[in-house]
Amino acid sequence: MSAVASRRAFLTGRLPREDDSVKRPPGAARENFHDLCTRCGDCVSVCPEDVLAMDDAGLPVFQPQQGGCTFCGGCADACKTDALSLDRFAEWPWRAKVSDTCLSANGVSCRVCQDSCDQGAIRFRLKTGGRAEVNLDLASCVGCGACSAACPIGAVSLERYQPATVEVRE
Ligand code: SF4
Ligand code: SF4
Ligand code: SF4
Structure with missing residues:
Protein backbone atom coordinates (compact mmCIF):
# COMPACT_ATOMS: atom_id res chain seq x y z
CA MET A 1 0.00 0.00 0.00
CA TRP A 92 -18.18 -21.27 2.82
CA PRO A 93 -18.09 -18.97 -0.21
CA TRP A 94 -16.24 -21.11 -2.78
CA ARG A 95 -17.63 -22.92 -5.79
CA ALA A 96 -15.95 -24.72 -8.67
CA LYS A 97 -15.22 -22.96 -11.94
CA VAL A 98 -13.98 -24.71 -15.07
CA SER A 99 -11.74 -22.82 -17.46
CA ASP A 100 -11.87 -23.07 -21.25
CA THR A 101 -8.66 -25.13 -21.20
CA CYS A 102 -10.80 -28.13 -20.10
CA LEU A 103 -9.78 -31.17 -22.15
CA SER A 104 -13.36 -32.18 -22.97
CA ALA A 105 -14.18 -28.68 -24.16
CA ASN A 106 -11.32 -29.06 -26.62
CA GLY A 107 -12.27 -32.45 -27.99
CA VAL A 108 -10.20 -34.71 -25.69
CA SER A 109 -12.39 -37.15 -23.79
CA CYS A 110 -12.10 -36.64 -20.02
CA ARG A 111 -14.62 -37.01 -17.18
CA VAL A 112 -12.23 -36.96 -14.20
CA CYS A 113 -13.89 -34.00 -12.49
CA GLN A 114 -17.33 -35.55 -12.83
CA ASP A 115 -16.07 -38.82 -11.37
CA SER A 116 -14.54 -37.01 -8.39
CA CYS A 117 -17.69 -35.09 -7.47
CA ASP A 118 -19.74 -36.82 -4.74
CA GLN A 119 -22.44 -34.17 -5.10
CA GLY A 120 -23.22 -34.98 -8.72
CA ALA A 121 -22.75 -31.29 -9.49
CA ILE A 122 -20.88 -31.85 -12.76
CA ARG A 123 -22.60 -32.91 -15.96
CA PHE A 124 -21.46 -32.66 -19.57
CA ARG A 125 -23.33 -31.17 -22.49
CA LEU A 126 -22.28 -32.74 -25.79
CA LYS A 127 -21.20 -30.32 -28.50
CA THR A 128 -20.17 -30.71 -32.13
CA GLY A 129 -16.72 -31.99 -33.12
CA GLY A 130 -16.43 -34.48 -30.24
CA ARG A 131 -16.36 -31.71 -27.69
CA ALA A 132 -18.29 -31.66 -24.42
CA GLU A 133 -18.90 -28.70 -22.20
CA VAL A 134 -19.06 -28.86 -18.40
CA ASN A 135 -22.46 -27.97 -17.05
CA LEU A 136 -21.85 -27.14 -13.39
CA ASP A 137 -24.84 -27.12 -11.05
CA LEU A 138 -23.90 -24.37 -8.60
CA ALA A 139 -26.83 -25.25 -6.34
CA SER A 140 -25.34 -28.71 -5.78
CA CYS A 141 -21.67 -27.72 -5.64
CA VAL A 142 -20.46 -27.39 -2.05
CA GLY A 143 -17.03 -26.03 -3.00
CA CYS A 144 -15.10 -28.98 -1.60
CA GLY A 145 -12.39 -28.71 -4.25
CA ALA A 146 -12.17 -32.44 -5.03
CA CYS A 147 -12.64 -31.74 -8.74
CA SER A 148 -9.92 -29.11 -8.67
CA ALA A 149 -7.47 -31.60 -7.19
CA ALA A 150 -8.46 -34.31 -9.64
CA CYS A 151 -8.28 -32.36 -12.90
CA PRO A 152 -5.13 -33.53 -14.73
CA ILE A 153 -4.47 -30.13 -16.27
CA GLY A 154 -5.54 -27.80 -13.46
CA ALA A 155 -8.52 -26.47 -15.37
CA VAL A 156 -10.78 -26.29 -12.30
CA SER A 157 -10.41 -23.57 -9.70
CA LEU A 158 -12.50 -22.49 -6.76
CA GLU A 159 -13.92 -19.00 -7.09
CA ARG A 160 -15.83 -16.85 -4.65
CA TYR A 161 -19.50 -17.40 -5.33
CA GLN A 162 -21.91 -14.49 -5.45
CA PRO A 163 -25.46 -15.83 -5.64
CA ALA A 164 -27.66 -13.80 -7.95
CA THR A 165 -29.67 -11.32 -5.96
CA VAL A 166 -33.39 -11.62 -6.28
CA GLU A 167 -35.31 -8.43 -6.71
CA VAL A 168 -38.18 -8.30 -4.25
CA ARG A 169 -41.12 -6.20 -5.43
CA GLU A 170 -43.13 -4.41 -2.76
S1 SF4 B 1 -3.47 -21.49 13.10
FE1 SF4 B 1 -5.49 -22.51 12.83
S2 SF4 B 1 -5.96 -23.47 14.84
FE2 SF4 B 1 -4.32 -21.93 15.19
S3 SF4 B 1 -5.44 -20.06 15.78
FE3 SF4 B 1 -5.07 -19.95 13.54
S4 SF4 B 1 -6.97 -20.80 12.63
FE4 SF4 B 1 -6.96 -21.42 14.81
S1 SF4 C 1 -16.10 -28.36 -5.74
FE1 SF4 C 1 -16.76 -30.40 -4.92
S2 SF4 C 1 -19.03 -30.30 -5.01
FE2 SF4 C 1 -18.26 -28.64 -6.34
S3 SF4 C 1 -18.18 -29.55 -8.42
FE3 SF4 C 1 -16.12 -29.81 -7.48
S4 SF4 C 1 -16.17 -31.89 -6.54
FE4 SF4 C 1 -18.31 -31.26 -6.95
S1 SF4 D 1 -11.03 -31.78 5.85
FE1 SF4 D 1 -9.45 -30.46 6.81
S2 SF4 D 1 -9.97 -28.36 6.16
FE2 SF4 D 1 -11.76 -29.67 5.78
S3 SF4 D 1 -13.03 -29.41 7.64
FE3 SF4 D 1 -11.75 -31.26 7.91
S4 SF4 D 1 -9.93 -30.48 9.03
FE4 SF4 D 1 -10.97 -28.69 8.15
Whole structure:
Protein backbone atom coordinates (compact mmCIF):
# COMPACT_ATOMS: atom_id res chain seq x y z
CA MET A 1 0.00 0.00 0.00
CA SER A 2 1.32 3.48 -0.82
CA ALA A 3 2.06 5.97 1.95
CA VAL A 4 -0.93 8.09 0.87
CA ALA A 5 -3.26 5.10 0.81
CA SER A 6 -1.86 3.96 4.13
CA ARG A 7 -2.48 7.37 5.72
CA ARG A 8 -5.99 7.50 4.26
CA ALA A 9 -6.74 4.02 5.67
CA PHE A 10 -5.47 5.14 9.07
CA LEU A 11 -7.40 8.42 9.06
CA THR A 12 -10.66 6.83 7.95
CA GLY A 13 -10.20 3.84 10.23
CA ARG A 14 -10.63 1.58 7.18
CA LEU A 15 -7.84 -0.94 7.11
CA PRO A 16 -7.33 -2.86 3.85
CA ARG A 17 -9.36 -6.05 3.59
CA GLU A 18 -7.67 -9.31 2.85
CA ASP A 19 -7.36 -10.23 -0.82
CA ASP A 20 -10.69 -11.85 -1.70
CA SER A 21 -8.95 -14.72 -3.48
CA VAL A 22 -7.26 -16.03 -0.30
CA LYS A 23 -8.94 -19.23 0.86
CA ARG A 24 -8.86 -19.51 4.64
CA PRO A 25 -9.98 -22.79 6.25
CA PRO A 26 -13.72 -23.43 6.55
CA GLY A 27 -15.42 -21.46 9.28
CA ALA A 28 -12.80 -18.67 9.19
CA ALA A 29 -13.78 -15.30 10.62
CA ARG A 30 -14.35 -12.98 7.70
CA GLU A 31 -13.47 -9.57 9.09
CA ASN A 32 -10.81 -10.12 11.76
CA PHE A 33 -9.18 -13.46 11.01
CA HIS A 34 -5.69 -11.94 11.20
CA ASP A 35 -6.37 -10.68 14.70
CA LEU A 36 -7.97 -13.87 15.99
CA CYS A 37 -5.53 -16.40 14.53
CA THR A 38 -2.53 -17.01 16.78
CA ARG A 39 -0.68 -18.79 13.93
CA CYS A 40 -0.41 -21.93 16.07
CA GLY A 41 -0.86 -24.25 13.07
CA ASP A 42 -3.08 -26.71 14.97
CA CYS A 43 -5.73 -26.66 12.23
CA VAL A 44 -3.13 -27.61 9.65
CA SER A 45 -1.77 -30.45 11.80
CA VAL A 46 -5.15 -32.06 12.47
CA CYS A 47 -6.60 -31.92 8.95
CA PRO A 48 -7.04 -35.58 7.93
CA GLU A 49 -7.16 -34.63 4.26
CA ASP A 50 -3.95 -32.61 4.39
CA VAL A 51 -5.55 -29.76 2.49
CA LEU A 52 -4.44 -26.94 4.80
CA ALA A 53 -1.02 -25.27 4.84
CA MET A 54 0.54 -22.18 6.38
CA ASP A 55 1.07 -19.26 4.01
CA ASP A 56 3.97 -16.82 3.95
CA ALA A 57 2.31 -14.76 6.68
CA GLY A 58 2.12 -17.80 8.95
CA LEU A 59 -1.65 -18.07 8.54
CA PRO A 60 -3.54 -21.19 7.43
CA VAL A 61 -4.91 -21.50 3.90
CA PHE A 62 -7.03 -24.10 2.15
CA GLN A 63 -5.28 -25.65 -0.84
CA PRO A 64 -7.90 -27.31 -3.07
CA GLN A 65 -5.23 -28.41 -5.51
CA GLN A 66 -4.09 -30.84 -2.78
CA GLY A 67 -7.49 -32.51 -2.39
CA GLY A 68 -11.06 -31.95 -1.32
CA CYS A 69 -12.25 -30.75 2.06
CA THR A 70 -14.77 -33.11 3.68
CA PHE A 71 -15.96 -30.39 6.06
CA CYS A 72 -15.27 -32.76 8.93
CA GLY A 73 -14.80 -29.82 11.28
CA GLY A 74 -11.50 -31.03 12.70
CA CYS A 75 -9.78 -27.72 12.01
CA ALA A 76 -12.46 -25.68 13.79
CA ASP A 77 -12.50 -28.10 16.72
CA ALA A 78 -8.74 -27.73 17.07
CA CYS A 79 -8.82 -23.94 16.95
CA LYS A 80 -8.64 -22.46 20.44
CA THR A 81 -9.76 -18.99 19.35
CA ASP A 82 -12.75 -17.83 17.33
CA ALA A 83 -10.59 -17.67 14.19
CA LEU A 84 -12.37 -20.83 13.02
CA SER A 85 -15.88 -21.77 14.06
CA LEU A 86 -18.22 -24.58 13.08
CA ASP A 87 -21.02 -22.02 13.24
CA ARG A 88 -19.60 -20.37 10.11
CA PHE A 89 -19.13 -23.51 8.00
CA ALA A 90 -22.34 -22.74 6.11
CA GLU A 91 -20.77 -19.45 4.98
CA TRP A 92 -18.18 -21.27 2.82
CA PRO A 93 -18.09 -18.97 -0.21
CA TRP A 94 -16.24 -21.11 -2.78
CA ARG A 95 -17.63 -22.92 -5.79
CA ALA A 96 -15.95 -24.72 -8.67
CA LYS A 97 -15.22 -22.96 -11.94
CA VAL A 98 -13.98 -24.71 -15.07
CA SER A 99 -11.74 -22.82 -17.46
CA ASP A 100 -11.87 -23.07 -21.25
CA THR A 101 -8.66 -25.13 -21.20
CA CYS A 102 -10.80 -28.13 -20.10
CA LEU A 103 -9.78 -31.17 -22.15
CA SER A 104 -13.36 -32.18 -22.97
CA ALA A 105 -14.18 -28.68 -24.16
CA ASN A 106 -11.32 -29.06 -26.62
CA GLY A 107 -12.27 -32.45 -27.99
CA VAL A 108 -10.20 -34.71 -25.69
CA SER A 109 -12.39 -37.15 -23.79
CA CYS A 110 -12.10 -36.64 -20.02
CA ARG A 111 -14.62 -37.01 -17.18
CA VAL A 112 -12.23 -36.96 -14.20
CA CYS A 113 -13.89 -34.00 -12.49
CA GLN A 114 -17.33 -35.55 -12.83
CA ASP A 115 -16.07 -38.82 -11.37
CA SER A 116 -14.54 -37.01 -8.39
CA CYS A 117 -17.69 -35.09 -7.47
CA ASP A 118 -19.74 -36.82 -4.74
CA GLN A 119 -22.44 -34.17 -5.10
CA GLY A 120 -23.22 -34.98 -8.72
CA ALA A 121 -22.75 -31.29 -9.49
CA ILE A 122 -20.88 -31.85 -12.76
CA ARG A 123 -22.60 -32.91 -15.96
CA PHE A 124 -21.46 -32.66 -19.57
CA ARG A 125 -23.33 -31.17 -22.49
CA LEU A 126 -22.28 -32.74 -25.79
CA LYS A 127 -21.20 -30.32 -28.50
CA THR A 128 -20.17 -30.71 -32.13
CA GLY A 129 -16.72 -31.99 -33.12
CA GLY A 130 -16.43 -34.48 -30.24
CA ARG A 131 -16.36 -31.71 -27.69
CA ALA A 132 -18.29 -31.66 -24.42
CA GLU A 133 -18.90 -28.70 -22.20
CA VAL A 134 -19.06 -28.86 -18.40
CA ASN A 135 -22.46 -27.97 -17.05
CA LEU A 136 -21.85 -27.14 -13.39
CA ASP A 137 -24.84 -27.12 -11.05
CA LEU A 138 -23.90 -24.37 -8.60
CA ALA A 139 -26.83 -25.25 -6.34
CA SER A 140 -25.34 -28.71 -5.78
CA CYS A 141 -21.67 -27.72 -5.64
CA VAL A 142 -20.46 -27.39 -2.05
CA GLY A 143 -17.03 -26.03 -3.00
CA CYS A 144 -15.10 -28.98 -1.60
CA GLY A 145 -12.39 -28.71 -4.25
CA ALA A 146 -12.17 -32.44 -5.03
CA CYS A 147 -12.64 -31.74 -8.74
CA SER A 148 -9.92 -29.11 -8.67
CA ALA A 149 -7.47 -31.60 -7.19
CA ALA A 150 -8.46 -34.31 -9.64
CA CYS A 151 -8.28 -32.36 -12.90
CA PRO A 152 -5.13 -33.53 -14.73
CA ILE A 153 -4.47 -30.13 -16.27
CA GLY A 154 -5.54 -27.80 -13.46
CA ALA A 155 -8.52 -26.47 -15.37
CA VAL A 156 -10.78 -26.29 -12.30
CA SER A 157 -10.41 -23.57 -9.70
CA LEU A 158 -12.50 -22.49 -6.76
CA GLU A 159 -13.92 -19.00 -7.09
CA ARG A 160 -15.83 -16.85 -4.65
CA TYR A 161 -19.50 -17.40 -5.33
CA GLN A 162 -21.91 -14.49 -5.45
CA PRO A 163 -25.46 -15.83 -5.64
CA ALA A 164 -27.66 -13.80 -7.95
CA THR A 165 -29.67 -11.32 -5.96
CA VAL A 166 -33.39 -11.62 -6.28
CA GLU A 167 -35.31 -8.43 -6.71
CA VAL A 168 -38.18 -8.30 -4.25
CA ARG A 169 -41.12 -6.20 -5.43
CA GLU A 170 -43.13 -4.41 -2.76
S1 SF4 B 1 -13.03 -29.41 7.64
FE1 SF4 B 1 -11.75 -31.26 7.91
S2 SF4 B 1 -11.03 -31.78 5.85
FE2 SF4 B 1 -11.76 -29.67 5.78
S3 SF4 B 1 -9.97 -28.36 6.16
FE3 SF4 B 1 -10.97 -28.69 8.15
S4 SF4 B 1 -9.93 -30.48 9.03
FE4 SF4 B 1 -9.45 -30.46 6.81
S1 SF4 C 1 -5.96 -23.47 14.84
FE1 SF4 C 1 -6.96 -21.42 14.81
S2 SF4 C 1 -5.44 -20.06 15.78
FE2 SF4 C 1 -4.32 -21.93 15.19
S3 SF4 C 1 -3.47 -21.49 13.10
FE3 SF4 C 1 -5.49 -22.51 12.83
S4 SF4 C 1 -6.97 -20.80 12.63
FE4 SF4 C 1 -5.07 -19.95 13.54
S1 SF4 D 1 -16.10 -28.36 -5.74
FE1 SF4 D 1 -18.26 -28.64 -6.34
S2 SF4 D 1 -18.18 -29.55 -8.42
FE2 SF4 D 1 -16.12 -29.81 -7.48
S3 SF4 D 1 -16.17 -31.89 -6.54
FE3 SF4 D 1 -16.76 -30.40 -4.92
S4 SF4 D 1 -19.03 -30.30 -5.01
FE4 SF4 D 1 -18.31 -31.26 -6.95
